[in-house]
Amino acid sequence: MRVDPRTRHVLTALALLYTAQGIPFGFAAEYLPVVLREMGYSRTFIASMFWLQLPWQLKPLWAPIGDHPRVRPHARHILLALQCALALATASYALFPVATALPFWFALTALSALLASTQDIFVDAFAVRSLDSLGRGYGNTAQVAGYRVGIVLGGVALLHYQTRWGTTPTLLACASVILLAGLGAFALRQDAPAQVALPSAAPRPTLLVVLDQLRAVVGPGVWRVAALAVTYKLGAHTASALIKPMLVDHGWTREAIKDAVVLYGTGASIFGAALGGLLHRRVREASALGVAAVAQAASMIPLAMAAAQGAPRGITLAAIIAEHLASGLGTTVLFASLMSATHRERAALHYTVLTSLNAVAIAAGGYAGSITADVAGLSAAVALAMALSVAPCALLFRWSAHSARSAGLDAAEVEDSLTVRGGSL
Secondary structure, eight states, X not given: OOOOHHHHXXXXXXXXXHHHHHHHHHIIIIIHHHHHHHTTOOHHHHHHGGGGGHHHHHGGGTXXXXXXXXXXXXXXXXXXXXXXXXXXXXXXXXXXXXXXXXHXXXXXXXXXXXXXXXXXXXXXXXXXXXOOTTTHHHHHHHHHHXXXXXXXXXHHIXXXXXXXXXXXXXXXXXXXXXXXXXXXXXXXXXXXXXXXXXXXXXXXXXXXXXXXXXXXXXXTTTHHHHHHHHHTTHHHHHHHHHHHHHHHHTTOOHHHHIXXXXXXXXXXXXXXXXXXXXXXXXXXXXXXXXXXXXXXXXXXXXHHHHHHTTOOHHHHHHHHHHHHHHHHHHHHHHHHHHHHTSOSTTHHHHHHHHHHHHHHHHHHHHHHHHHHHHHHOHHHHHHHHHHHHHGGGGGOTTHHHHHHHHHTOOHHHHHHHHHHHTOOO
């Protein structure tokens, strides 16, 4: 696909902003689970940290502000302010060490999630309004790849460079990257409506807008879109929560975990995201979703082998690469498909509701896998993850019609875009 300069600007801005979002999440998802397991905390306690990301689930409550006619012209400046606040929160981690100030680190993690999730409302609306049906796969590749790069920067910083540079310089370097990413995105093109001009609507009370949009998302005829948003990544999130505690339990060092999970895993995730963008462009959405779901389930096979054999290096590394590749593939295809199911008139709220439903699965999957592993063993938890990965395939029947109804389009419009994208498998 030949990318025009305007689309290239959009993709670059998305990649920068999602990279900044990923850095503090790298602290929470890559560093803290390792430290807490080393300190003797259970898998279930570690999984409970995902509730610090509660703003990602609750952001539909304040998402309508992103669609307000008085706010949209200032979206670029709001994003810059949020980036500066996120950089300040990241630098604040350096005030106290995690070993002696765990509640402080938890509070900063929750604050960072609030800032990043609010930023995400404006970024997602920008993506929905600025990318056409052919560009959404590449837009979500930029999203997944940028976010994973941010996780690498945050995770590698504290797992590896903290011992070389010291805690304060490492965290200040991460904060600087967030600030520079915000400045870079600010310099690019300001948010503008997409291909068609939509009629302006009179502002309504926020709560009424939220309730109306929630009814549109989960109402009769479009419930499959909401159900897929919740369940599609549930198995992958279940498996992901098991990996780092398993490595610590079997004696892997922080250096080895950094190499396996943060570097090799992230490289595989970015490659999977690129494959997902290509897959979404080339085949029908239902076919792309089905292929990615099967890939996610199949990626659990080497993880089950690693769990049964005591996490030997070779098979465990293969399991980590497979899980991250399939997860990157699935995330890109899912989010591109959710974009297709989003109303353009209220893109900030509608897409936020759909992605927040997926965020619920992060906490639910992490809890399900961790509790199962603590009670019934690691192999049982992996089996649960595999079953949860393949179950959403049942929701893909007549997906294009459900997606069109959710987006307020005629089914024929969606079929036309599918024909342009290259037909079906």
